[in-house]
Amino acid sequence: MKQELEFFAVHDHAWEPGSVAGTDEKLLSRDPEDPEILTRLVRWQPGFDTSPAGVITHDWVEEVYLIDGELFDITLGCSFAVGHYASRRPQMPHGPYRSETGCTMLEVRYRP
Numbered sequence: 001m002k003q004e005l006e007f008f009a010v011h012d013h014a015w016e017p018g019s020v021a022g023t024d025e026k027l028l029s030r031d032p033e034d035p036e037i038l039t040r041l042v043r044w045q046p047g048f049d050t051s052p053a054g055v056i057t058h059d060w061v062e063e064v065y066l067i068d069g070e071l072f073d074i075t076l077g078c079s080f081a082v083g084h085y086a087s088r089r090p091q092m093p094h095g096p097y098r099s100e101t102g103c104t105m106l107e108v109r110y111r112p
Helices: none
Strands: 025-030 034-045 061-073 078-081 085-088 097-098 103-109
Touching: 034 061
Parallel strands: none
Antiparallel strands: 025 034, 034 103, 061 078, 061 085, 061 097, 061 103
């Protein structure tokens, strides 16, 4: 289960290098027993491209809300911008993506 945390000022926390080169993150909450289960802000640097990894799947539920920048879905041929939201079940194929300008997303992961 994720940590129990009361309100805190996210802007007081520095961006840290993300788990993938070309990303930065502010980890908001994580399950210490299951580190893939987390809530974070993730920032993609301009030009970031996930196509080398191909189509993405994972074994957790993922919700993503785009709060800054743009994201292009290479498979769908669509761009998404501020205010776009996605909810993905485990093993749902998505991506690959690229972002010419960079983007920032709120990402929430959990197990069904």
